[in-house]
């Protein structure tokens with residue numbers, strides 16, 4: 001199980017741990033892990049001479065981590081430049097260590113006043129100026145380069161080795177090094193990943209070698225030493241803000257982050273990419289887009305939830321000894337193979353089809369018979385002993401799956417089931433509405449998907465005694481919440497929690513990161529179980545009908561006796577893995593039927609461990 005904790009919890013645990021350690025020891029652990037990861041990214045197994053590293057240093061301890069790590073790397077021969085974004089508030093110990101190790105210190109140029117139309121609202125970062133000390137501003141003095149030690153660029157003419165890319169194909173040609181693995185491979189880290197492929201590219205030092213005097217092309221004045229340092233670097237360390245960050249990147253930082261992104265440098269975020277919200281996974285403005293993130297002590301929810309998760313690159317967790325001080329219940333958790341294997345229902349010798357559970361599927365219509373076929377295809381491979389189909393597409397269903405028990409309706413006349421699935425391709429006609437009333441009134445677990453979500457009565461759902469699982473995508477979730485789709489996409493975690501709380505139901509929010517919030521929905525707080533994030537998804541699943549398969553497989557798991565949150569998260573896990581297996585290691589377009597057909601392979605893969 002991969003677990004993530006809120007900032008508040010992390011701070012409490014750090015406080016406890018720090019009180020038992022000599023001053024500064026924790027930061028040294030973090031810096032040591034960070035330096036090791038950076039060295040591995042730069043030149044696995046080789047020295048650091050000739051490597052150029054730029055540190056982007058903010059006003060807090062995140063900048064302190066970067067400075068201490070930079071000092072370690074400088075002592076090992078790298079040419080390190082620290083760009084101080086808040087020169088008056090830089091971590092003093094980190095700065096002293098960096099100076100002592102020969103790190104070159106520079107400041108960015110002052111920001112030009114933003115031009116705004118008369119009467120226009122100031123941006124958020126500027127509005128804050130009135131209320132908070134402007135510690136994030138680049139400093140009142142002119143940004144002349146302050147050489148505090150001789151520049152250490154021992155080998156300015158030579159180009160470093162190319163970084164061995166290990167990307168998942170979604171990158172931009174910057175390798176992140178085999179040492180950290182890749183997006184999906186790293187995120188799941190348990191055999192679910194398909195990462196570790198080729199891709200990546202070699203770091204071209206040539207363009208970067210243009211030198212400090214070259215125009216920066218990034219919006220600051222020519223000769224800006226900070227931008228030049230970033231552009232020349234082979235590796236940029238983002239120590240702008242960590243868990244203390246609020247809002248998006250300020251303009252000076254955003255410009256440097258952009259320069260880093262546009263360069264060939266590998267961008268490594270310290271603890272989390274600056275500009276993303278650690279607790280919610282939201283990005284309220286510009287954020288660093290890292291190739292790799294080195295996080296300390298535990299995962300933070302933002303590292304696992306989009307859109308923030310899209311900024312992390314490969315994630316490496318550095319153990320700083322926080323484990324014993326973290327509470328049992330995280331804010332967010334991601335199941336791994338072993339967790340799902342323990343949940344999947346396996347028939348015992350005395351099992352029969354009824355004891356394994358019967359799942360009823362109310363789906364399809366004259367117009368959409370395919371949705372019924374796909375939902376049944378998923379249900380047949382979800383572990384229940386039998387699938388009962390109810391609706392007008394019985395012929396299409398038995399033609400494809402003769403093992404299905406079919407019934408024209410209504411659901412309450414179809415015979416006993418242990419769970420209902422309703423919604424895929426259902427339409428919104430009279431029959432559909434009646435069927436919905438029927439299953440809402442049943443005393444067994446109920447999964448509502450697709451068209452069914454449009455027919456939902458919130459109060460009736462709340463009043464149900466048996467569990468209800470809702471499986472909306474962002475658009476459907478937006479309609480249920482009465483907000484714009486973009487709002488749901490920008491705040492997935494908050495949205496899924498809110499839906500779960502409002503409907504008193506377990507909610508599986510599908511999408512780039514699929515989330516499962518337990519009924520009650522305040523995962524990790526107030527005693528509710530954690531929200532789950534699914535680690536197995538793939539973009540190849542974004543195709544018509546895959547949601548129907550998911551509802552079938554999840555309903556089948558409900559019928560087999562899994563609790564709602566477990567059924568939804570195991571269903572999403574199986575479905576995501578089946579999608580990956582169907583798409584193959586290299587990736588290829590797949591149809592929903594392919595996903596259903598790969599579900600048995602996903603089961604075997606999980607049971608193999």
Ligand SMILES: NC(=O)C1=CN([C@@H]2O[C@H](COP(=O)(O)OP(=O)(O)OC[C@H]3O[C@@H](n4cnc5c(N)ncnc54)[C@H](O)[C@@H]3O)[C@@H](O)[C@H]2O)[C@@H](O)CC1
Nearest residue numbers: 026027030059060061062136241242243244245246248271
């Ligand atoms: N507490 C500890 O013992 C440890 C902390 N560690 C590091 O410390 C970090 C947390 O340190 P801090 O609490 O000092 O917080 P941060 O380093 O995250 O930064 C907070 C500072 O940045 C300013 N700020 C907030 N949002 C900003 C933005 N968008 N742009 C620019 N400046 C902004 C704040 O006003 C504050 O001065 C962790 O993320 C981790 O990197 C690690 O060294 C491990 C040990």
Ligand SMILES: [K+]
Nearest residue numbers: 238241270274
């Ligand atoms: K950071």
